Amino acid sequence: PVQPAAPTAPASPSFQFQVASVSLDQTDATFVDESAPQPVTVAIAPLNLHLKDVTSNFTKPFGVDIDGTLNRKGTFKVTGTAAIAPLKADLRVATKRLDLTFADPYVSSRMNAKITTANLTMDGAVGLEQQRKDFLVSYKGDASLGSVRMLDKLTNDLFFRMTALNVNGIDFALGKGPPKVHVGLIALNDFYSRIILNSTGKLNLKDITASPQEAPTSLTRATGEPGSKGAVPVAATSTPTPAAAPSVAAATAPGASPAAEASPAQPYQGQPMNADVELRKITLKGGKVDYTDNFIKPNYTANLSEMEGSVGAFGSKSTTPAPVSLDGKINGSSPINIDGSINPLAPTAFVDIKAKADAIELTGVSPYTVKYTGFPITKGTLTVDVHYLLDTGKLTADNHIFIDQLTFGDHVDSPDATNLPIRLAVSLLKNSKGQIDVRIPISGSLSDPQFSIGAIVLGAFMNLIVKAATAPFSLIAAAFGGSGGGAQQDLGYIEFKPGYSTLTPDSQQKLDTVAKALADRTALKLNIEGRVDPKFDTDGYKEASLDHSIQVLSHRAQGDSADGTAKSAALSTEDYDKYLKKVYSAGDFKKPRDVVGMAKTQPPDEMKKLILANTPVTDQDLKNLADARANAVRAYLSSKQVDSGRMFIVAPKMDANGITDQGKTTRVDLGLQ
Incomplete structure (x- = not known):
């Protein structure tokens, strides 16, 4: 069953x-x-x-x-x-x-x-x-x-x-x-x-x-400063999947398609939110702030203490600016006041700020000048009165900066310091009273790709610093009338005829302008660097040596004890040929001879050619020529009442390397410090 x-x-x-x-x-x-x-x-x-x-x-x-x-x-x-x-x-x-x-x-x-x-x-x-x-x-x-x-x-x-x-x-x-x-x-x-x-x-x-x-x-x-973004890699909180890493790269690649950048079916792959x-509201009391305003150029930086004040409501989704009111002291003495309104987190930033500080002792901000310039400030005051308005991408600003008796101390090594010669730039910008007075009004639209706040303000003020540091003689030429032939001259070098160390009238005119500038800018010192260009000065030296020998013979014939360096009237062709023949006869070199072994009589051109061909020019001769040119410049400026203690002859240069201008390479280079 x-x-x-x-x-x-x-x-x-x-x-x-x-x-x-x-x-x-x-x-x-x-x-x-x-x-x-x-x-x-x-x-x-x-x-x-x-x-x-x-x-x-x-x-x-x-x-x-x-x-x-x-x-x-x-x-x-x-x-x-x-x-x-x-x-x-x-x-x-x-x-x-x-x-x-x-x-x-x-x-x-x-x-x-x-x-x-x-x-x-x-x-x-x-x-x-x-x-x-x-x-x-x-x-x-x-x-x-x-x-x-x-x-x-x-x-x-x-x-x-x-x-x-x-x-x-x-x-x-x-x-x-x-x-x-x-x-x-x-x-x-x-x-x-x-x-x-x-x-x-x-x-x-x-x-x-x-x-x-x-x-x-x-x-x-x-x-925008070195190290401000992206200098240090950061590990992700989790290991990305093979598909995730290309997604991030695609999102940042130029021309990437929207489909490549992100997919609705994929999770968020590290795109910034x-x-x-x-x-x-923010309230402040008993505070100290190291404040840097990079909205203004040159940047306004201050050590603020005893800070009290408030900032009203603002946010990333709000278009209403927040009232700002801050009071404090700079370096414990100079009062500062900042008032206005600001919304820094809005999609389009709004700023309407006035800041004023009177006679700030600049010695208090030496840590910043050491960091960024390599020099501490030993004396000087700063007065600033600034107002800037940024609204819907349009900027209008007025910046009045007055620096009185700015004085730097000895150089201090700093990895962040600029390589520009700041002390030279300041010396060039100071007027005869030791003041730098600059007012910088600017305006423009941030939506204009050709408009840049930094570029505009930098061009109005910092360009002066850069120009003074990199092309100081251009400022001197503009300020003290260094022009010739209708065009502004380059006062940074003095030209010489190849082989010679005698100043020309044009060179003397340029040195007159340099002397005038040194008299007004009493903090400036001048470096004088003689130089030669063997390509031109070797043959030129031979010409100058022959010319010197002829001048010596001419002076002796006139009963003078001169060595040939003194100015004299131009020789006639007859006298020149006469002394040329004497130089030729005294020359210790092989000369063409006749059948009986006597030296042949040569025409003047042939004698000159043989003399030049047999005139040795050593490296020491060229160095002496470079030194003589530097000494000629120094002597001329001394005659124009330039203190010899402000002029320094530096080691000569024996070639034309580094010359990028259109001037002659047989010259003396000038440098300011």
């Missing part, structure tokens, strides 16, 4: 549990996170842990109550609920002087700064949530930071330091879409900061956040 089928046994139920309460009191714990950009170790002792309603259903939230001491440097307390899978937590977090340096690997991966010291006191709501591949973090509440020290990730320069920071009304979100940072009030007390207003009217504060896939941007150096930043 057919047996009935046995009934199927029911499946065994999976393991399930429910725990009403879990408690750990006065225990110790150490956590190591090796998934961070750098391993992070956290030690908690003591640790108190209380969990409520923990079940095997990981999607069900359970109660959390944790408190302890972190790394022996602060306490924390966390209460709220959390679920394990997927991760989701709604927590209330309260801390007291909690050491934050352990968290730097997490934070600095999305910042252009790194934290070296900081402690946190906070009370707020923290949200954590895992949504597929996205990890969301949010915070709403207040926070106070103490003993904060932040360094520029790229340069290791100090970017920010403070004793206390109170931040109220924080609304922060990170993880999906653009980062969000909304803050009600930031109050800074007893702080130091490096603030840069760059050439487009935007603050370096905008660059605090960063994409981990990009090289860092410097927060302490102006945009625009952060949603909104700051309602």
